[in-house]
Every structure is written in C-alpha cells, then in structure tokens.
Amino acid sequence: MQWRMDAGGQTLAFGTDGGLPAVIYWGARLPEGEDLAQLAASARHDLTGGMIDTLPDLTLTPESGRVFAGQPGLICAEADGTPLHPVFRFDRTEAAEGRLSLISTAQGITLTHHITAQATGVFTLQTVLEADRDIRISWLAAPVLPAPQAAETMVDVHGRWVREFHLNHVKWTPGIRLREARTGRSGHEHPPYLILPEFGCTNTQGAAYALHYAWSGGHRMVAEELPDGRRQVQFGAPLGAEPRPARRFATAELIAVHSQSGLNGIAAAFQADTRDRVVTWPNPGRPRPVHYNCWEAIYFNHTLADLSEIADRAAALGAERFVLDDGWFGRRDDDTTSLGDWTIDRNKWPEGLHPLIAHVKSLGMTFGLWFEPEMVNPDSDLHRAHPDWMLGPVDQVTGRNQLVLDLSRAEVRDYLFTAVSAILAEYDIDYIKWDHNRLLPVVDVAQADGAYDLFDRLRAAHPGVEIESCASGGGRIDAGILARTHRVWLSDCIDAEERLRMQHDAALFLPSCVTGSHVGAFHSHTTGRALPMAFRAWVAAQRHFGFEMDPRKISDADAAVLREVTAWYKANRDWMMAGRILRLDSADPTVTAEMQLAKDGGRFVLFAGQNAQTVQILPRPLRLTGLDPAARYRITLRNPGDKPPQSRGPNALKDGPLVLSGAALMGQGILLPVAWPATMWVVEGERL
Structure with a gap:
C-alpha cells in the first residue's frame, strides 16, 4: 500500500508491506500521475555480505524489535520497567482533507503517525502512542524522515547568551550527530532546527530539506548515517523527559520543508508558516508598532519623572508602544529579589502605574509591561509562603538568583494566572514582555505543558494583549512558543554588528514581523563597541523595529537620523512584514x-x-x-x-x-x- 501528500512545491509519499509505513519519497512535487507502486519498488535496496538476510525498513518509527541497525524511534517498557520491543503491523488509515493518519498496532499498543499538508506549503508530522495499560517511555520520535544522500553536510544552530543563531556546518560521517537540549527550554545552545542542503546548495539555488521541532521544553535530535549508507533524522523530547507511566504519549509537531530554490526556499516557507499559520494575531490588520523599551536606559531605577521624560523623548522620535521593563513589582531594586510577587512596588509607584500609563497614552503610545511568571526568587514572599512550589531538589544551585516554579502543579498555575491577570485587568496594557531567565534544574515535559497552559489561559482571558517571548534573549524561540506569542526577542545583544549576522541567520526560520530588533546605545551595553546611529538604526529597521537606549542622551544629529529611519520603517512596514526575507x-x-x-x-x-x-x-x-x-x-x-x-x-x-x-x-x-x-x-x- 502507498499514499502521497502534497504541500506547496513538495511531495511526501509513504508505503508499507504490512509493517510500519516508511517514507518512499520526499522531495520536489511529483507529477499527478506518478505510479506509487513503481515508486515504492524503486526505493528497495540490494543486499550484500555482512548483512542480515532482510534489510529492515527505515520506517516512520524504526523498531528495536526488527534488528534495525540504527537508533530506534521508540524506547519503552512496562510500568514495572520490563523492556518492551513491539513489532508493529499496519492496521488502517484515517484521512481527511489535507491530513493522513497511518495507524499500526502491537502488544496492546497503537502507534499513529499524523501527517498534515498545511496551506502554507509545509508538512507537519506527529507521532501518538496509546496503550491499553500504563507503560513507560524513554524515547518517542516524531515521524522519522530520511536525510538526502546527495549531501556532504548538515546545518544546525548553536548559540549562547548575546550570540544567538550561529550556524554549524557539520559533515555527514557514519554514525550519529546527537544534539540534546536538556535545559528545559528550546535553548540558546541547541535550538530545534536542522537544514539538510544537497551538493551545490546556496542561499539562492539548489535543493535543501529542513526540519523544525515545534516544542519549547528541550528536545533531542539524532542525525544518523547507518552502516548501509541510509540516513535518518529523529526529533523528540529529551531522553527520559516523561518519567511517569501513562497510557498516552505524543510528540510535538515536526515541521518539514523541501526547497528547490536554495536556502531561501526553506526560509520563505518557514517565514510564511510562522506568520500565517503558527502565530494567532489579536488584530491581524494592525501595523507592527515601533517599540520603545526602557531597560537599557534605567534598568531597575524607576521614577515617574524619569520615565515620563523618557516617554516624551521616545514619542518624539516616533515610538508607538512604551514597554516598562523589570523593576516595577515587589521590592525589585536588583535581580536578587521579588520574582513571584506580582504586585506593584508602592515605594516606586505610590499611585500604581496609572500616572505613567496615562502619560504614555497622552503621547499617543500604548503600554507594555515585563513579567517573568515561571520564576521565583528565594528572597520573595511567594517562596517564603510556598517553598514546596519550587521545581527540582531543595538544595539546588540558583541561576541568576532564581528558582523555577513547578508549573505541572495546578495550584501554581492558578496563582500565576490570578496574579498576572489582575495586573492586566487593572491597567490598560496591550503587551507583555514575558521573560525566562534561567535554565531548568530538571527536564520534564510536564513543565512545558504547564507553561503552555498558563499562556493559553491568559490569552483567552485577555485576547487583545500581545506577548513577546524572551528567554535571556533568544533562549526560547520555536513554533511551540510562537503559537502562544507574537514576537521573539532574538538576543539581549543589540550591538548592530552582532545583530546583523544573527538576524541574517535567524531569517532562515523567522519572519521579520515576529523578530524584535532595537536601536541600542552608542556604546553597546553587551559588547562595549561604539557604532554610528545610521548603522544601528538601519539594522534594527530590518525587523520589527524599536529602540532601547536612553533618548535623553542622544545628540540632535543622531535624533534626526533616528526619526528619519523610523519614518521610513513606518512607511514600509506593512509590505515588509507580509513579504519574504531572501538572503x-x-x-x-x-x-x-x-x-x-x-x-x-x-x-x-x-x-x-x-x-x-x-x-x-x-x-x-x-x-x-x-x-x-x-x-x-x-x-x-x-x-x-x-x-x-x-x-x-x-x-x-x-x-x-x-x-x-x-x-x-x-x-x-x-x-x-x-x-x-x-x-x-x-x-x-x-x-x-
């Protein structure tokens, strides 16, 4: 049996001889009359010495029970720990417009592979496992796809704080290229992206394949060349990230793209998919507003007089949204205290935020506010009242003076929803900068599920509020978080020279409308480098534009340049945000x-x-x-x-x-x- 699906300019075809289905073709769109039986026959390999007498298929979930020579796509056990090696038989298909589900069974376990052809031209794939009893899962891969043979390298992504989205060009060799993000977020270090270019591929020409695992809680990627030369790629949650027995397990969606027009074909598909399918816009017709963020101007030193003066200058430069960053709550005079205490600091704000918001709105700007809901400081009223709400061991090391709240607990999510929602209900706020500033002490799918639930509840209660995902800069950027947010903070580094390269490489995956980019100070706060205003402003204008320096400290000449670039951005943003970035x-x-x-x-x-x-x-x-x-x-x-x-x-x-x-x-x-x-x-x- 064979099946095919088409999405944009690409085709995926599957076949089975009775076991789990396998991919028999992934590439440029095939003619409508392609004979799938012949296509399946053309994918059969020869045998030679040093092999067993049957070559196990590279299926959508390679099975340890079939003497498969590579990494299995499923590692599971009974609830008591007894290893399981199920050998699946294909059972049936379920199909709807643009969606195919391939269902197989073994030993009371049902394995379903969902494949959806999205209108944006990408495929999304998901594996769901259901059992008639509690079992344990160590590893479950999203549907496994073959990697191209006409390729010497793969391209994955690495980064660190203030240097995100660096491309690694790694040669294929026999064996495994394993990358695992075990920090509890998609991560600076191993963002969940992979590009598979064929020989001769450049930005503008040649064939390439790409995968993006749409999950924010850490992941595992296996790119393996088998001894027989076949290549496979697997994505899933980190090994052991689902420690509890259950009857149902599901991977996140794997987004798959093939391009015949070089890396730009990959980029255009991912950009359009994120903008037009993944992100749900509160007001799709609203122009992307020019931001002003006060962080690098004042840090924690909040006063109404200073911020009002800054707002005056920002509005005069062309800002349309004013974002009050960290420091407005609890007793938050530095980063050692008060996370979790989401009430206004009355020492700084005796009348609350009302006077500042009224002033900002009188200038024609909307107002945004910084939160970090998933975290708690040991020095906080919340932690003193609920030390048991902390995720991980009691004696763990803090990160950035922070601990993590256990979002698998309903009472923790309820508290956070109530606290954040109260601020959004009292004040006229149209934007949240949502930060996530430390690594998690343990890897657990339940933490990301809990975070998603909190985002979803707040979005439902306050549908007009836009949310930016920030995680020490670019530490949580993926389609899973973008399904719940509207902007990502690519990096805490707004040095234009660093941003030029970062934005260029991130454009392989991200559209300009979600990629925040701000004009920084003359002397960068993260590199110390001094750069001219024109360069800083034009680099920021490549993406969702804003500024973050202290506008009281820029010269008249620099202010004139910034006003000019801001006006240019406003005149061009609508078509730019809806268009394509081509490297x-x-x-x-x-x-x-x-x-x-x-x-x-x-x-x-x-x-x-x-x-x-x-x-x-x-x-x-x-x-x-x-x-x-x-x-x-x-x-x-x-x-x-x-x-x-x-x-x-x-x-x-x-x-x-x-x-x-x-x-x-x-x-x-x-x-x-x-x-x-x-x-x-x-x-x-x-x-x-």
Missing part, C-alpha cells in the same frame, strides 16, 4: 546582504551591511534574487549621505536611480559605493 550570496565575505521582497513581487528593499574592511580595493558586484527576469526595476540608493569621504568616484547609484531588468540585477548584480565598516547601504527597488 543574498555575497561574493565578499565582509558584506552581509539580504532582500526583503513584497508578497506580489512589486517592490523590494536591499540591505547590504559592511561588517569589516574588504580585501580588494572596491566593492564586488552584489547579485539580487527572486525577481522577474523579464521585468524592469527602478533601483534607488536610499541613503547616499552615509558614504565615507573615500567614496569619490562616479558610482551611478550615488547620483540617482537606475533602471535595469531583473535578469541584469540577478545575473550581473549591482555595484554599491565604497563603504566603511559599520555601514548599511539601503537600496529600494520598484517593478515598472
């Missing part, structure tokens, strides 16, 4: 470049960031992508005034627009003026 293949490694292309292809903006001195004297041509070869485009350098004194030649873009065909722009490219490091050239394009 460019720059011939010069000192240039990080991308295009943002409107949904209808009628306009674009090119950002080319110069992050170091070039080896050659003059800039190399920069080829564009995603355009209609036969169309003509007018291109205009938006910021010629940013040229350095050394730029003294007849570069045409400095003097006015050019009109070129899409073929010329993509084939030969454009020549930008000479640039200093920490310069961003901005080129606007319009199809004629």
Whole structure:
C-alpha cells in the first residue's frame, strides 16, 4: 500500500508491506500521475555480505524489535520497567482533507503517525502512542524522515547568551550527530532546527530539506548515517523527559520543508508558516508598532519623572508602544529579589502605574509591561509562603538568583494566572514582555505543558494583549512558543554588528514581523563597541523595529537620523512584514546582504551591511534574487549621505536611480559605493 501528500512545491509519499509505513519519497512535487507502486519498488535496496538476510525498513518509527541497525524511534517498557520491543503491523488509515493518519498496532499498543499538508506549503508530522495499560517511555520520535544522500553536510544552530543563531556546518560521517537540549527550554545552545542542503546548495539555488521541532521544553535530535549508507533524522523530547507511566504519549509537531530554490526556499516557507499559520494575531490588520523599551536606559531605577521624560523623548522620535521593563513589582531594586510577587512596588509607584500609563497614552503610545511568571526568587514572599512550589531538589544551585516554579502543579498555575491577570485587568496594557531567565534544574515535559497552559489561559482571558517571548534573549524561540506569542526577542545583544549576522541567520526560520530588533546605545551595553546611529538604526529597521537606549542622551544629529529611519520603517512596514526575507550570496565575505521582497513581487528593499574592511580595493558586484527576469526595476540608493569621504568616484547609484531588468540585477548584480565598516547601504527597488 502507498499514499502521497502534497504541500506547496513538495511531495511526501509513504508505503508499507504490512509493517510500519516508511517514507518512499520526499522531495520536489511529483507529477499527478506518478505510479506509487513503481515508486515504492524503486526505493528497495540490494543486499550484500555482512548483512542480515532482510534489510529492515527505515520506517516512520524504526523498531528495536526488527534488528534495525540504527537508533530506534521508540524506547519503552512496562510500568514495572520490563523492556518492551513491539513489532508493529499496519492496521488502517484515517484521512481527511489535507491530513493522513497511518495507524499500526502491537502488544496492546497503537502507534499513529499524523501527517498534515498545511496551506502554507509545509508538512507537519506527529507521532501518538496509546496503550491499553500504563507503560513507560524513554524515547518517542516524531515521524522519522530520511536525510538526502546527495549531501556532504548538515546545518544546525548553536548559540549562547548575546550570540544567538550561529550556524554549524557539520559533515555527514557514519554514525550519529546527537544534539540534546536538556535545559528545559528550546535553548540558546541547541535550538530545534536542522537544514539538510544537497551538493551545490546556496542561499539562492539548489535543493535543501529542513526540519523544525515545534516544542519549547528541550528536545533531542539524532542525525544518523547507518552502516548501509541510509540516513535518518529523529526529533523528540529529551531522553527520559516523561518519567511517569501513562497510557498516552505524543510528540510535538515536526515541521518539514523541501526547497528547490536554495536556502531561501526553506526560509520563505518557514517565514510564511510562522506568520500565517503558527502565530494567532489579536488584530491581524494592525501595523507592527515601533517599540520603545526602557531597560537599557534605567534598568531597575524607576521614577515617574524619569520615565515620563523618557516617554516624551521616545514619542518624539516616533515610538508607538512604551514597554516598562523589570523593576516595577515587589521590592525589585536588583535581580536578587521579588520574582513571584506580582504586585506593584508602592515605594516606586505610590499611585500604581496609572500616572505613567496615562502619560504614555497622552503621547499617543500604548503600554507594555515585563513579567517573568515561571520564576521565583528565594528572597520573595511567594517562596517564603510556598517553598514546596519550587521545581527540582531543595538544595539546588540558583541561576541568576532564581528558582523555577513547578508549573505541572495546578495550584501554581492558578496563582500565576490570578496574579498576572489582575495586573492586566487593572491597567490598560496591550503587551507583555514575558521573560525566562534561567535554565531548568530538571527536564520534564510536564513543565512545558504547564507553561503552555498558563499562556493559553491568559490569552483567552485577555485576547487583545500581545506577548513577546524572551528567554535571556533568544533562549526560547520555536513554533511551540510562537503559537502562544507574537514576537521573539532574538538576543539581549543589540550591538548592530552582532545583530546583523544573527538576524541574517535567524531569517532562515523567522519572519521579520515576529523578530524584535532595537536601536541600542552608542556604546553597546553587551559588547562595549561604539557604532554610528545610521548603522544601528538601519539594522534594527530590518525587523520589527524599536529602540532601547536612553533618548535623553542622544545628540540632535543622531535624533534626526533616528526619526528619519523610523519614518521610513513606518512607511514600509506593512509590505515588509507580509513579504519574504531572501538572503543574498555575497561574493565578499565582509558584506552581509539580504532582500526583503513584497508578497506580489512589486517592490523590494536591499540591505547590504559592511561588517569589516574588504580585501580588494572596491566593492564586488552584489547579485539580487527572486525577481522577474523579464521585468524592469527602478533601483534607488536610499541613503547616499552615509558614504565615507573615500567614496569619490562616479558610482551611478550615488547620483540617482537606475533602471535595469531583473535578469541584469540577478545575473550581473549591482555595484554599491565604497563603504566603511559599520555601514548599511539601503537600496529600494520598484517593478515598472
């Protein structure tokens, strides 16, 4: 038996000879009349010496009971710990529009593989295990997919605090590439993403596959090349993250994408899926507002006079939302106290937040507020009253002076819901910055399930409130959290030079509308680097734009630049937020470049960031992508005034627009003026 599903430009086909189904094809969309029986026959391997007499299939859940030579997709036991090695037989299918469920059984256990073709062009896959008795699960993989043979490397993601979203290019070798996030969140270290490029794949051309595990509580990834040469990829919760016996277990969804247009095809699919399916917007038609966040301006030193003055300056620069960060509650004068005590600090705010909010709203801005609901300080009224609400051992080491609340407990979630909801009910708040600043002491699926429940209850009670996911910056960014939030804080580092690279790589997975990016201080608070305002502002304008420095301390000249870029962002944000980010293949490694292309292809903006001195004297041509070869485009350098004194030649873009065909722009490219490091050239394009 065989089945096929199509999503956008890709096809997944499955087959079985009576056991668990296996993938017989994953790649570019097949013709409608493709003979699936012949396709299944073409996927059968030969046998040779040194092998058993039957090659076990690489099924959607590889089975330890079939002498499979690789990592099994299921490790389970009876409730008393007796190992189980079920050998499944295919039972039946259940199908609906765009959804296929393949159901198999063994030893009182039912294994169901759900495959959904989403309208956004991605596949989502999930494994569900149900038993007629309590059993234990050590490992359950989402439906297992084959990795391409025409590939030398895989690309996964690594990071740390203030240096998130770094791409690892790792060679395939016989054996396992194992990555496991055991910190209780998706993590800076091992975000749940994997790209599988074929030979010759670049940003703009070639074939690639990609997977994203939509779960926020930590995960395990196995990319394995078997002794026979086949390759498999498995994603699931961390090993042993479900310690309690139960009758039902389910993985998170695995999002799968195939591209025939290079890494940009992967990026465009993930961006559209996140924006149009995963995120549920309170008001989809509302423009993404310009943020002002006060954290790097004042930290914990809150006064109504200072914050009112800051709000005045922020509004004058063009801010539309004012976010009061950490320090407004309990006795929160530093990060050692009061997490969990979600009541207004009356020493700082004797009349509550009402005077500040009234002032902010009088300036035409909405108001947002920082919370960290999942955490507690040992020095807090909550911990003194309920030390038993802590997650993990009593004698554990704190992280950032914090402990974690056990969100598997209903009474903990009830307390947090009531406390946060009371603030949202009393004050006119349209935005929460939701932080998560320490690693978990234990790995348990129940903690993430509890967090999801808390998010869902608050969303239902306050449907107009947007939520940003922040976890020491970018420590919890995945489709699981984005199904409950509307923005992610990519990094606590807003140094524009670091952000240029981070945003470029994160665009493989994240659309601009959810990626918060702020203009920081002249001297970065996380690197000490000093960068010009134009560069800081244009880098932030690539994504959901805002600023975070003390606006009382910037010069008149810098304020003028910031107002200009803010106005440009407001004029262009709607089509940018709905469009695609396409990374460019720059011939010069000192240039990080991308295009943002409107949904209808009628306009674009090119950002080319110069992050170091070039080896050659003059800039190399920069080829564009995603355009209609036969169309003509007018291109205009938006910021010629940013040229350095050394730029003294007849570069045409400095003097006015050019009109070129899409073929010329993509084939030969454009020549930008000479640039200093920490310069961003901005080129606007319009199809004629």
